[in-house]
Amino acid sequence: MTDSPPSTENLILLLTQHQEALFRYIFSLVPCEADARDILQETSVALFRKFDQYDATRPFLPWAYRFAYLQVQKHREKSARSPLLFSDDVMDLLANERTHIEPQLDERLRLLDGCLGKLTPQDKELVTSRYALRQSAEDMMQRFDMSRRTLFRNLEMLRQRLHECVTHQLQSEGLA
Missing domain, CATH: 1.10.1740.10 (RNA polymerase sigma factor, region 2, helix turn helix motif)
Incomplete structure (x- = not known):
């Protein structure tokens, strides 16, 4: 000390x-x-x-x-x-695993920020509204003038694009 x-x-x-x-x-x-x-x-x-x-x-x-x-x-x-x-064993396993993968998670978050920057302003606003601001689907449907089906389809598509972007960046940086 x-x-x-x-x-x-x-x-x-x-x-x-x-x-x-x-x-x-x-x-x-x-x-x-x-x-x-x-x-x-x-x-x-x-x-x-x-x-x-x-x-x-x-x-x-x-x-x-x-x-x-x-x-x-x-x-x-x-x-x-x-x-x-969770059972005590599962929780211990999760805690230990989390400690070991912390650097990889931080790297993925860094890459995700870059991938978010590649989205169109409307797509970025859609993702931010749902996941950062935690807006309800109803509020978003009204705000973006979308049906529930269109909203969730667009969010799914954006999650997939972001996942692919992060995965591609990891591979191109030799981290995957």
Whole structure:
């Protein structure tokens, strides 16, 4: 550990920098987005309480993942009657696998940003509305003047194009 304890300001900077990755990790372990957001908040509080024990010479994210994992476990204990929970073995496997594939996921996100930039403005707005802004299908149908069938067909086509673009980029960069 360093000579001086890490400051609250440092924790805020680290949490801000790694919030999306921490959320993705948690969401990979629980089936409900709202639960994942609650667990992220609980994880942030736990990190605040223990931040004086953080060794700033080591990477923050693996340290934070351990807290997130414990918070997921606490959430599972509270929700033990829910039929949607993974078994402990499956959850351990998911958590370990997630840690190992984190660099590949980050690379895919980087490439996805580039692929999104290749879309037409309307296609990009369609994808952003649905997946970033989480607009309902009904709102999007009205906003884009599309039938439900056309909306979902267009979204499926765009997901496929983005997947192909990312896959092609991975192959061209020798990462696939």
